[in-house]
Amino acid sequence: MPELPAVKLLIVDDDPATVELIAELFRDQYETLFALSGEKALEIAATAVPDLILLDLMLPGLDGFAVCAQLKADPLTSAIPVLFITGRADSITETRALELGAMDYITKPINPLVLKIRVRNQIELKQARDRLAKLATTDGLTGIANRRRFDEILAQEHARHARTGTQLGLIMLDIDHFKAYNDTYGHVLGDDCLCAVAQVLEHSLRRNTDLVARYGGEEFACILVDGPPAQGALTLAEELRRQVADLAVPHKSSPTAEYVTISLGIITACCNQSTSASLLIKQADEQLYRAKNSGRNRSCLVQDLNC
Structure with missing residues (x-):
């Protein structure tokens, strides 16, 4: 133990x-x-x-x-x-x-x-x-933090970083074509897929201060406390993407690949007192949608914003 x-x-x-x-x-x-x-x-x-x-x-x-x-x-x-x-x-x-x-x-x-x-x-x-x-504050299926815990920690970290003017990172990610996966393989295997992805995310974030959470459905979020520079956040996101792909979970209904993949949106930002954590989520979500609209199974980044 x-x-x-x-x-x-x-x-x-x-x-x-x-x-x-x-x-x-x-x-x-x-x-x-x-x-x-x-x-x-x-x-x-x-x-x-x-x-x-x-x-x-x-x-x-x-x-x-x-x-x-x-x-x-x-x-x-x-x-x-x-x-x-x-x-x-x-x-x-x-x-x-x-x-x-x-x-x-x-x-x-x-x-x-x-x-x-x-x-x-x-x-x-x-x-x-x-x-x-x-x-x-724990997701009952995957065992990682739930949406409530994510909202709580993001608000705390945004407030802390706003006081110091330091950088905070956020990754929002989605399992590609997950509805099709459930329709093809059933909800039991769908749950297994969610748990496998959650485990990869949790094991890949090496710092105890970072947080992985299930944001909702097939969407996950990673808070990068004392966020790395933009390139470092992008490198981490790409590592997460590759490790999920390396699971080689079959997905014959995906038009993107023969196995389960993820799309990721990343933001690194210098927080300040006049903005909110919700803006951080909005910007990361926009990058996630950009990754999806660009073909999925990829990472998109926006950097150095004031959030």
Whole structure:
């Protein structure tokens, strides 16, 4: 079985001694990250995406309330559970923390045993939520991400790339003449064909950050996070096309080839705040239609757009 990724714990406190104390409690169980300011905490949360944040209230610059509010407002970090650790024990402060979206609230001085139990409980709750979310965002036939998951990740990545002005890549692809395949071979073999193509796509995208999804019917989508240059995206698309062809799945009803083939539309774009993820999909779809209208079993690319 593949090794499960380490659980990441982000400790946010302006007192290095407190950070060290908490880190020592969990060093053998979790990967511990730390930040001594609210600004640094937001930076780490957006890049490392920890499984739980232990957040002090009194911080230089942005205080714990402001940090929690920003975490919950950002789609990239909104699902990360926050556990406040603070010296303020009044009910007004605790109520405000919970209203901002914190999952729990612990007062100082820290009781190590209580903290370990509450952290364990929050981690277990998050893992249970993650398992349910995976079921809700996985395509039941192919086992890859479904349309819901695709929309969610594309929106998140577009927002992230828009903040940094960096490039994002998207491939939309379609199995050529798939209706004819179903009519000829039946839906059971049609399902087998979809699963075989999905497996090729998933195995060919080598980076864990990229996403393959079933977009609908016989159409698939690949999100290329931190997108390669246009030529690199085209090279990848052509590799996907060749690997599907190499499956040599017979398709006697196809006017394009004697075996199952795919057509692909590719876009690489520099995202910005004034546009949307839907424009990225629209442009990739236009390239897919161009590939189909040009004879199918090919890749078409548009590059360096602002999306």
